[in-house]
Amino acid sequence: MKTVGIRDVAKLAGVSVTTVSHVLNETPHTRVAEETKNRVREAARSLGYGPNRVAQALRTRRSGLIGLLSEEIATTPHAGRIILGAQEAARAHGLTLVIVNAERGNHAEAHRAEVQALIDRQVDAVLYATMYHREISLPSNLSGLPAVLIDATDGTGRLPSVVPDEVGGAVAAVRHLAEAGHRRIAFLNNDDDVPATRGRLTGYRQVLAEHGIPYEEELVGESASEPADGYELAKGVLGRARPTALFCYNDRMAMGAYRAARELGLSIPEDLSIVGFDNQEIIAANLAPGLTTVALPHYEMGAWALETAAEMLTGGNDQPVGPFEPLLLPCPLVVRESVAPPRRP
Amino acid sequence: MKTVGIRDVAKLAGVSVTTVSHVLNETPHTRVAEETKNRVREAARSLGYGPNRVAQALRTRRSGLIGLLSEEIATTPHAGRIILGAQEAARAHGLTLVIVNAERGNHAEAHRAEVQALIDRQVDAVLYATMYHREISLPSNLSGLPAVLIDATDGTGRLPSVVPDEVGGAVAAVRHLAEAGHRRIAFLNNDDDVPATRGRLTGYRQVLAEHGIPYEEELVGESASEPADGYELAKGVLGRARPTALFCYNDRMAMGAYRAARELGLSIPEDLSIVGFDNQEIIAANLAPGLTTVALPHYEMGAWALETAAEMLTGGNDQPVGPFEPLLLPCPLVVRESVAPPRRP
Numbered sequence: 060m061k062t063v064g065i066r067d068v069a070k071l072a073g074v075s076v077t078t079v080s081h082v083l084n085e086t087p088h089t090r091v092a093e094e095t096k097n098r099v100r101e102a103a104r105s106l107g108y109g110p111n112r113v114a115q116a117l118r119t120r121r122s123g124l125i126g127l128l129s130e131e132i133a134t135t136p137h138a139g140r141i142i143l144g145a146q147e148a149a150r151a152h153g154l155t156l157v158i159v160n161a162e163r164g165n166h167a168e169a170h171r172a173e174v175q176a177l178i179d180r181q182v183d184a185v186l187y188a189t190m191y192h193r194e195i196s197l198p199s200n201l202s203g204l205p206a207v208l209i210d211a212t213d214g215t216g217r218l219p220s221v222v223p224d225e226v227g228g229a230v231a232a233v234r235h236l237a238e239a240g241h242r243r244i245a246f247l248n249n250d251d252d253v254p255a256t257r258g259r260l261t262g263y264r265q266v267l268a269e270h271g272i273p274y275e276e277e278l279v280g281e282s283a284s285e286p287a288d289g290y291e292l293a294k295g296v297l298g299r300a301r302p303t304a305l306f307c308y309n310d311r312m313a314m315g316a317y318r319a320a321r322e323l324g325l326s327i328p329e330d331l332s333i334v335g336f337d338n339q340e341i342i343a344a345n346l347a348p349g350l351t352t353v354a355l356p357h358y359e360m361g362a363w364a365l366e367t368a369a370e371m372l373t374g375g376n377d378q379p380v381g382p383f384e385p386l387l388l389p390c391p392l393v394v395r396e397s398v399a400p401p402r403r404p
Numbered sequence: 405m406k407t408v409g410i411r412d413v414a415k416l417a418g419v420s421v422t423t424v425s426h427v428l429n430e431t432p433h434t435r436v437a438e439e440t441k442n443r444v445r446e447a448a449r450s451l452g453y454g455p456n457r458v459a460q461a462l463r464t465r466r467s468g469l470i471g472l473l474s475e476e477i478a479t480t481p482h483a484g485r486i487i488l489g490a491q492e493a494a495r496a497h498g499l500t501l502v503i504v505n506a507e508r509g510n511h512a513e514a515h516r517a518e519v520q521a522l523i524d525r526q527v528d529a530v531l532y533a534t535m536y537h538r539e540i541s542l543p544s545n546l547s548g549l550p551a552v553l554i555d556a557t558d559g560t561g562r563l564p565s566v567v568p569d570e571v572g573g574a575v576a577a578v579r580h581l582a583e584a585g586h587r588r589i590a591f592l593n594n595d596d597d598v599p600a601t602r603g604r605l606t607g608y609r610q611v612l613a614e615h616g617i618p619y620e621e622e623l624v625g626e627s628a629s630e631p632a633d634g635y636e637l638a639k640g641v642l643g644r645a646r647p648t649a650l651f652c653y654n655d656r657m658a659m660g661a662y663r664a665a666r667e668l669g670l671s672i673p674e675d676l677s678i679v680g681f682d683n684q685e686i687i688a689a690n691l692a693p694g695l696t697t698v699a700l701p702h703y704e705m706g707a708w709a710l711e712t713a714a715e716m717l718t719g720g721n722d723q724p725v726g727p728f729e730p731l732l733l734p735c736p737l738v739v740r741e742s743v744a745p746p747r748r749p
Contacts, residue, residue: 104520132491133484133703134685139477143505146477155525158503160488175449180500286690311690318692321666340479341686345631345656347663 065108072102079103124157125149125368126177127361128170130190132160136339137357141188141209144361152369157182163190171198178204184368187211188361192222192254205371207364208385210357212254216382219367221360225255228353228390229262229306232334235351235392236304237270240400241332243278245302247292247312250281256308259336263306275300284308289315297323303332303401310335310342310352317346328399338393349395356388363388410453417447424448469502470494470713471522472706473515475535477505481684482702486533486554489706497714502527508535516543523549529713532556533706537567537599550716552709553730555702557599561727564712566705570600573698573735574607574651577679580696580737581649582615585745586677588623590647592637592657595626601653604681608651620645629653634660642668648677648746655680655687658695673744683738694740701733708733 068083069076074095081089082099091099102108127145132138142158149156157180161173170187177185178200188209189195195211197218208220236244246263249256260279267274277300282288289312296302297319307313313335317327325331327348335343335352343350363386413428414421419440426434427444436444447453472490477483487503494501502525506518515532522530523545533554534540540556542563553565581589591608594601605624612619622645627633634657641647642664652658658680662672670676672693680688680697688695708731 133481133488135484136479136481139479139481139484142477142503146503146505150521155502157500158487158491160491176495286692290692311686314690339686341656341684345659347631347635 067106068099068102068108071106072099074099083108121183121372122181123154124180124182125154125365126180126182126185127156127158127188128161128173128177128185129158129188130161130163132158135190136341137190137210137355138188140357141361144358144363145186145365146361148362148365148369152365154183154365154369156365168198171200174198174200183372186361186364186368188364192225194254205368207367209360209364212385216384218381219364219383220385221363221367221388222254222385223355223360223390224387225258225390226262226265227387228336228355229259230266231390231392232336232353233263233266233306234269235394235398236306236332236334237266237272239304239332239398241304242270242272243300243302243401244272244304244306245278245280245296245300247289247296247305247307247316248279248281249284249308249312251284256281259308278302284312286311286315286318289313290319291315293319294323297325297331304398305331305333307333307335310337310339310350313350313352314342314346317350328397330402332398332401334398336390343393343395346397348397351395351397352393353390354393355390359388412451413444413447413453416451417444419444428453466528466717467526468499469525469527470499470710471525471527471530472501472503472533473506473518473522473530474503474533475506475508477503480535481686482535482555482700483533485702486706489703489708490531490710491706493707493710493714497710499528499710499714501710513543516545519543519545528717531706531709531713533709537570539599550713552712554705554709557730561729563726564709564728565730566708566712566733567599567730568700568705568735569732570603570735571607571610572732573681573700574604575611576735576737577681577698578608578611578651579614580739580743581651581677581679582611582617584649584677584743586649587615587617588645588647588746589617589649589651590623590625590641590645592634592641592650592652592661593624593626594629594653594657596629604653623647629657631656631660631663634658635664636660638664639668642670642676649743650676650678652678652680655682655684655695655697658697659687659691662691662695673742675747677743677746679743681735688738688740691742693742696740696742697738698735699738700735704733 065076065079069079079099082091082096129138146156159173159176161170184205186207189211193211195213197213206218208218212220280292280296282292293316305316307316313333316333320327320331335350338352338354343352410421410424414424424444427436427441474483491501504518504521506515529550531552534556538556540558542558551563553563557565625637625641627637638661650661652661658678661678665672665676680695683697683699688697
């Protein structure tokens, strides 16, 4: 492979190698005419010659690489949005994202090996993303360098972290139903002991209280959160408690609830309104009718985490001292066609 | 940030800095006892000290970085599988994947800026992945370094490339239906002029011929490939031609076909068998009944591309001379519950 060198750039631009070096490395206190600078940059661009970041890294002891450890890249669409958000922010800062996939893992040292792979690569900082909102214990080797948590908190508040505002998202969803006139609103919840389960229940109860609607146990069910579980739970609650609306823990459960409604001869939204959570497009946009749901801020969390890491690095404040409060990002309502006023309000 | 240095490792292992350097860099022709080597490696591991890859890169003129340009990371689950395949292969070779997202783009220079970003990072090679099987024109700046195409061909055969065996996948799908006894098999095809459209039609016709089933125009429809399109197409063909089975261009169209069948009072698979394509899990596994479909080899394509790039680099053969024939990887059938023998064979 023939590599384009600084000599080629100098030749094409008609200047000395030193001038090229000064221009491309933006060496301070050197005087080069703006017109010459442009000529050098244009020559470098046309030849595909970039600043020697490897040499730069040795000089500054910075690699310009930010590691993103993400669980389950291949099985959840959420990881893609986090990656995109972090990557676009990285580009704006002239940083490069190195991504490492990890299996989902709950024990403290589960991701030790992946963190080590990033350290070996001499990343300047690590963004650590779980595949859903979780409280985690951090692998011990993460303590040696700047790090930011995405969709996770570690209890100690030792690291900056960003998570979805679960309560606020549920409030938006249930308020949308209450404001359409519904008072018998069932909640099909997940049964894992995770922040989303607790936060969405809190939001649900909060809106009921706001609207003077009593909380009824028979309107709330809990199970695993796949379509088959949503189907079973919906059949149960529709049979026993005659709600006019369902708030589902996620879009996958809502998908099952659609099937249950269909089998019971209930039209959506005329006989039954449904709101989901996640805005998992392939489901929410393609169910018939389209599912009104709540979006998770994955892109925004990825971007925020990168910005926060970049700030630590440029501020020379690599290890700011916590404890940090997790930043809550809003979960906005996405309105489609699955909500209408109840037949008998 | 306190960085762990080679001196810390030497001290912990009780050896000289030179010995640590020899062991960790695997310097040839140096004699260190196996037991000492293990002690050094263990010390390095426990301190989180890695080989200095930056210095290494300057020495070898290799960065150890492989760039992966992938379209639409955030909107398709396919990108995740390609990333995972490439990344696991990269790890096996001690290489690191740097991922850049690109918007979908069809004109030749669409991804020029993204390729340049990777060149600026001094990647040793580029893997270039499109979001679905396409014939593309390559950005001109891709010609300066080793590159491999994933899910794409460039017509000239200048670069190694890997794509799904569209014909073989369709043959597997339609043969599964024919072997269950179906003879009136409709094909809901996509209407874009892309390799998948043409290849899957070829496979469909091939199986009909194998089984002595005449090709009937009224059993074949074409449209865009979203669920709403599959719904319309399925309603049309079920109304006019009474097929006992549908082969759908993708799982999204099959999702629409399920809805059409339901509205016409047809049970799947008792009254109508359906096979999809893509194995998009969130749809295929969650439709009721589960959709039998054909899997695309995204993981395998990512892994193959990385292996091919690694071979070019280690073989010292950075720019092998084409033309290359695209490698076709198999698309295996994934059997769920949507196929049964026809009521009247």
